[in-house]
Amino acid sequence: MKNYVHAIPTKLYFGKGQISRLGEILDQFGKRVLLTYGGGSIKKIGLYDEVIGILNKGGFTVTELSGIEPNPRIESVEEGVRLCKENNIDVILAVGGGSTIDCSKAIAAGVFYEGGDLWQMVDSNHGALKALPLVDILTLSATGSEYDGGAVITNLKTNEKLGNMYTYPAASICDPTYTFTVSKYQTAAGTADIMSHIFEGYFSATEDSDLSDHIAEGVLKTAIKYLPVALAEPDNYTARANLMAVSSVACSGIPEYGKQGTGWPCHAMEHELSAFYDITHGVGLAILTPRWMRFILKKDPSCAWRFVRFAQNVWGIEGEDGLALANAGIDRLESFFKESGIPMTLTELGIGEEHFEEMAAHANFGGYLKNAFVPLTNEDIVEIYKACL
Amino acid sequence: MKNYVHAIPTKLYFGKGQISRLGEILDQFGKRVLLTYGGGSIKKIGLYDEVIGILNKGGFTVTELSGIEPNPRIESVEEGVRLCKENNIDVILAVGGGSTIDCSKAIAAGVFYEGGDLWQMVDSNHGALKALPLVDILTLSATGSEYDGGAVITNLKTNEKLGNMYTYPAASICDPTYTFTVSKYQTAAGTADIMSHIFEGYFSATEDSDLSDHIAEGVLKTAIKYLPVALAEPDNYTARANLMAVSSVACSGIPEYGKQGTGWPCHAMEHELSAFYDITHGVGLAILTPRWMRFILKKDPSCAWRFVRFAQNVWGIEGEDGLALANAGIDRLESFFKESGIPMTLTELGIGEEHFEEMAAHANFGGYLKNAFVPLTNEDIVEIYKACL
Numbered sequence: 092m093k094n095y096v097h098a099i100p101t102k103l104y105f106g107k108g109q110i111s112r113l114g115e116i117l118d119q120f121g122k123r124v125l126l127t128y129g130g131g132s133i134k135k136i137g138l139y140d141e142v143i144g145i146l147n148k149g150g151f152t153v154t155e156l157s158g159i160e161p162n163p164r165i166e167s168v169e170e171g172v173r174l175c176k177e178n179n180i181d182v183i184l185a186v187g188g189g190s191t192i193d194c195s196k197a198i199a200a201g202v203f204y205e206g207g208d209l210w211q212m213v214d215s216n217h218g219a220l221k222a223l224p225l226v227d228i229l230t231l232s233a234t235g236s237e238y239d240g241g242a243v244i245t246n247l248k249t250n251e252k253l254g255n256m257y258t259y260p261a262a263s264i265c266d267p268t269y270t271f272t273v274s275k276y277q278t279a280a281g282t283a284d285i286m287s288h289i290f291e292g293y294f295s296a297t298e299d300s301d302l303s304d305h306i307a308e309g310v311l312k313t314a315i316k317y318l319p320v321a322l323a324e325p326d327n328y329t330a331r332a333n334l335m336a337v338s339s340v341a342c343s344g345i346p347e348y349g350k351q352g353t354g355w356p357c358h359a360m361e362h363e364l365s366a367f368y369d370i371t372h373g374v375g376l377a378i379l380t381p382r383w384m385r386f387i388l389k390k391d392p393s394c395a396w397r398f399v400r401f402a403q404n405v406w407g408i409e410g411e412d413g414l415a416l417a418n419a420g421i422d423r424l425e426s427f428f429k430e431s432g433i434p435m436t437l438t439e440l441g442i443g444e445e446h447f448e449e450m451a452a453h454a455n456f457g458g459y460l461k462n463a464f465v466p467l468t469n470e471d472i473v474e475i476y477k478a479c480l
Numbered sequence: 481m482k483n484y485v486h487a488i489p490t491k492l493y494f495g496k497g498q499i500s501r502l503g504e505i506l507d508q509f510g511k512r513v514l515l516t517y518g519g520g521s522i523k524k525i526g527l528y529d530e531v532i533g534i535l536n537k538g539g540f541t542v543t544e545l546s547g548i549e550p551n552p553r554i555e556s557v558e559e560g561v562r563l564c565k566e567n568n569i570d571v572i573l574a575v576g577g578g579s580t581i582d583c584s585k586a587i588a589a590g591v592f593y594e595g596g597d598l599w600q601m602v603d604s605n606h607g608a609l610k611a612l613p614l615v616d617i618l619t620l621s622a623t624g625s626e627y628d629g630g631a632v633i634t635n636l637k638t639n640e641k642l643g644n645m646y647t648y649p650a651a652s653i654c655d656p657t658y659t660f661t662v663s664k665y666q667t668a669a670g671t672a673d674i675m676s677h678i679f680e681g682y683f684s685a686t687e688d689s690d691l692s693d694h695i696a697e698g699v700l701k702t703a704i705k706y707l708p709v710a711l712a713e714p715d716n717y718t719a720r721a722n723l724m725a726v727s728s729v730a731c732s733g734i735p736e737y738g739k740q741g742t743g744w745p746c747h748a749m750e751h752e753l754s755a756f757y758d759i760t761h762g763v764g765l766a767i768l769t770p771r772w773m774r775f776i777l778k779k780d781p782s783c784a785w786r787f788v789r790f791a792q793n794v795w796g797i798e799g800e801d802g803l804a805l806a807n808a809g810i811d812r813l814e815s816f817f818k819e820s821g822i823p824m825t826l827t828e829l830g831i832g833e834e835h836f837e838e839m840a841a842h843a844n845f846g847g848y849l850k851n852a853f854v855p856l857t858n859e860d861i862v863e864i865y866k867a868c869l
Contacts, residue, residue, distance in 0.1 A: 092495070092717070092718055092721040092722065092725070093495065094494060094495025094496065094497070094498065095492075095494050095495065096491065096492065096493055096494070097491070097492040097494065098489075098490070098491035098492065100487075100489070101487070102485065102486070102487035103484075103485065103486040103487065104485055105483060105484050105485070105486065105737070105738070106481070106482065106483025106484065107483065108483070109483065299718040299721075299722070300722075300725075301698070301701070301702040301705065301706075301722050302698055302699065302702050302722065302725050302726055302729065304698075305694070305695070305697070305698025305699075305701060305702065306694070306695055306698055308694070308698075309690070309691055309693075309694025309695055309697075309698060310691065310694075312690070312694060313690040313691050313694065316690065317690070328481070329481060329688040332481040332688075332738070333481065333688070333689075333690050333691065336481070336689075336691050336737070336738065337691055340691065348494070348725070349494070349721070349725065
């Protein structure tokens with residue numbers, strides 16, 4: 092069991108109606124609010140009007156940044172920083188999913204960034220940055236951005252999608268009813284993202300960090316149980332609530348406490364897909380994950396014990412033959428994603444192999460994935476991409 | 481799934497050697513430190529000298545409060561408050577187990593308490609209080625006081641042992657090596673305490689808060705796996721680390737998020753035992769728990785589903801007959817405690833039935849346990865006590 096430091100300053104307000112606390116939450120920080128959101132789905136479900144009503148009643152001054160993209164772009168960060176500076180913003184209120192929250196984190200930190208070019212902030216090594224306070228209202232169970240300090244920002248000019256640390260939300264309002272109208276496609280993609288956050292840490296060499304592994308398996312079993320329910324009954328509160336609860340935990344780092352780091356290989360490979368083709372992050376992960384699993388199991392069969400545990404503890408598969416069990420678990424996962432209705436090949440997304448080598452080189456920049464559970468070379472990554480066609 | 485608010489401000493520094501961060505942690509708060517500890521075991525293991533060395537090197541001024549009792553008493557709280565006021569203490573450093581940390585929490589809040597009589601603070605309804613910052617170094621995996629805001633203080637004059645909310649530690653240093661010398665008796669009692677914290681929330685009417693239940697089962701399975709290892713090999717790092725990791729989570733509230741409250745019936749009943757007889761808390765819990773389980777299962781067989789889940793998911797017991805499964809799970813738990821070597825009857829502790837009615841009335845003051853998983857009357861509690869003889 093490895094050492095760790097655990098502290099997540101975010102206060103989660105979980106459950107139906109928690110928006111009633113919004114005014115008091117924001118009041119801790121000030122009256123000038125930058126309201127950030129995406130493509131307008133929050134208007135369709137009436138959440139925008141509800142938020143504006145609360146802000147008006149509370150005497151807040153509101154500046155808006157709308158249209159934040161699904162893979163949020165550096166241009167939106169730049170615009171947000173400009174608005175914050177112009178309007179002396181006290182607190183950012185992000186209403187949306189992980190993209191809106193990610194973009195808002197980079198804005199919150201960008202306000203204090205002294206380097207000038209904000210892409211330099213995205214593309215440099217740093218820990219948590221000085222930032223404006225950020226409050227969010229979550230509308231999609233997926234990235235876990237509501238309960239971590241990281242964000243992923245895209246630069247379509249350079250075909251780069253880079254994760255980095257910025258700031259934790261001060262408070263996240265997680266009301267599962269806001270996800271009732273999320274499409275089947277986004278629900279399934281979001282759940283694939285949640286599950287991938289677990290896989291990235293679960294498939295680690297550490298054998299003796301039991302609580303982390305139990306939490307990881309609990310998140311996976313919860314997601315596996317409730318995704319089909321949410322797809323069949325979009326307004327099933329229990330299903331939506333369980334998916335939302337696990338989304339926050341999955342990416343929080345908690346399921347990795349005490350475990351050796353892995354470099355998150357599927358995320359590294361997926362970010363290249365999104366950067367080049369602007370695809371839905373969770374779909375890219377769902378496509379990559381079973382292929383990555385099969386590849387590393389074949390490359391280093393000594394890692395099979397982890398896959399056996401996955402098959403037994405997550406899927407409840409029984410059997411004596413370790414390798415057969417390991418493969419059965421991967422098969423079950425691939426079937427699970429297929430049954431959720433999302434595309435499971437890159438070909439279906441119109442992606443061919445023309446950029447695979449460039450993407451592999453960037454995903455593995457500086458030999459980054461040499462410390463993965465099973466180390467990956469650029470050639471390995473190209474092979475995994477090809478298996479996804 | 482019920483609503484919840486999640487925020488634990490404590491920063492956990494987990495693992496071997498984390499004491500190297502002590503100076504920088506304390507420096508955030510000031511230079512005048514009240515060092516609190518218990519009966520001197522920290523001197524035997526060299527931890528006292530190490531702490532004093534760090535404090536001297538860092539230029540801290542140290543006032544000491546030693547001799548804090550296993551069930552910490554109001555007199556120690558009073559003495560600590562007096563020392564803080566006299567010496568203008570900036571930060572309390574508690575080195576020990578739950579008793580030392582609990583007492584230190586009450587001291588930290590007592591410094592600002594304006595009611596005069598500190599027992600009134602203990603015996604009144606309040607949430608978190610204004611308090612001095614508290615840092616702790618944990619030496620016993622048991623109460624989880626290192627990662628919650630509560631404390632239990634005893635008044636031997638009135639035979640009362642009352643839990644209340646005070647303040648969260650700002651930081652907890654959790655180094656499993658400090659528990660290598662913990663006796664078999666205290667190791668087993670501490671693990672019973674950890675497991676009881678889970679039982680109190682696990683046996684709830686809520687059926688659909690899956691993540692909480694998975695975390696609860698993960699804590700139990702980890703404790704069950706590693707207690708025998710720690711008893712057989714006291715300096716097994718993996719065993720001690722896993723027990724320490726689950727101790728913090730078990731009492732944090734996290735395993736109860738989304739679940740209906742239960743009133744923590746075993747703790748309510750045990751606090752009476754400790755208040756009247758000053759016994760080891762975890763031993764009292766180990767004695768009470770299987771008897772309480774059998775009693776409620778008999779009183780209301782409709783609650784059997786929870787016990788079936790417990791038998792299957794925690795102990796891996798298989799079978800078709802629900803009631804047989806439920807009982808088998810309870811039997812396994814009782815055997816587990818017995819095998820750990822702690823006394824499993826009140827008679828062994830020299831406790832007879834003379835105060836049972838008074839204790840039951842106090843444990844159930846105002847019908848407190850009418851909202852338990854299976855509601856308990858005073859007569860029920862007397863019957864449970866008698867089953868423990």
